[in-house]
Amino acid sequence: MTQSAAAGMRAVATLPRAIEVPASASWVDTGIEVTQGAELEITASGQWSNAGPPAKGPGGFDGYVHPGTVLASAPLAALIGKVGEEMFAVGERFAGRSPATGRLYLSINDTAGTFGDNQGVLKVTITVK
Numbered sequence: 001m002t003q004s005a006a007a008g009m010r011a012v013a014t015l016p017r018a019i020e021v022p023a024s025a026s027w028v029d030t031g032i033e034v035t036q037g038a039e040l041e042i043t044a045s046g047q048w049s050n051a052g053p054p055a056k057g058p059g060g061f062d063g064y065v066h067p068g069t070v071l072a073s074a075p076l077a078a079l080i081g082k083v084g085e086e087m088f089a090v091g092e093r094f095a096g097r098s099p100a101t102g103r104l105y106l107s108i109n110d111t112a113g114t115f116g117d118n119q120g121v122l123k124v125t126i127t128v129k
Contacts (some may be wrong), residue, residue: 006063007099017104023048023118027082029124034083034098042081042094044108048120049079049111050110058122059091060109068111079122080109096127 005121021044034040036071050053071080074089081090083123084100098104104126108118 002123016125018123018125020121021079021108021124022121023050023108024111024115025107026112026115027107030104030106030124032104032126032128032129034096034101034104036083036101038098040094040096040098040104041127042079042089042090042124043129044079044092044122044124045119046120046122047122048077048122050119051114051117052119055120057092064110066111069109070107070112071109074109076109078109079106079124081106 017032019030033054043126047057048053050056056077058079060075062075064076065072066076069076071087071089072082079090081088083098084102084104086099106124
């Protein structure tokens with residue numbers, strides 16, 4: 001790949017990118033590489049469920065944290081993110097700095113290994129500045 005082609009690929013990642021994050025998939029690859037400290041803005045809409053009804057939005061079960069979930073500090077069924085080994089809560093909107101350098105992944109906050117009964121999908125928009 002030429003140097004100008006590689007530069008063009010990096011530039012695309014700075015534009016808003018819309019993806020879908022299904023509740024049944026663990027760690028959806030956004031295709032976006034970020035550096036530690038880069039400004040991220042992530043917004044999400046839609047409904048999903050971690051085991052059938054009731055469906056919840058990207059904030060999950062507001063105020064209900066479950067110690068068995070992937071990110072114990074975030075509500076059950078909330079949208080969460082991961083860069084490298086660093087995880088963080090996203091919910092309906094995250095505006096902050098990347099905690100690490102690496103690929104950005106998104107997921108529902110559920111108990112590891114129990115994604116098979118999840119339903120629904122969120123529409124997510126990601127901007128890296």
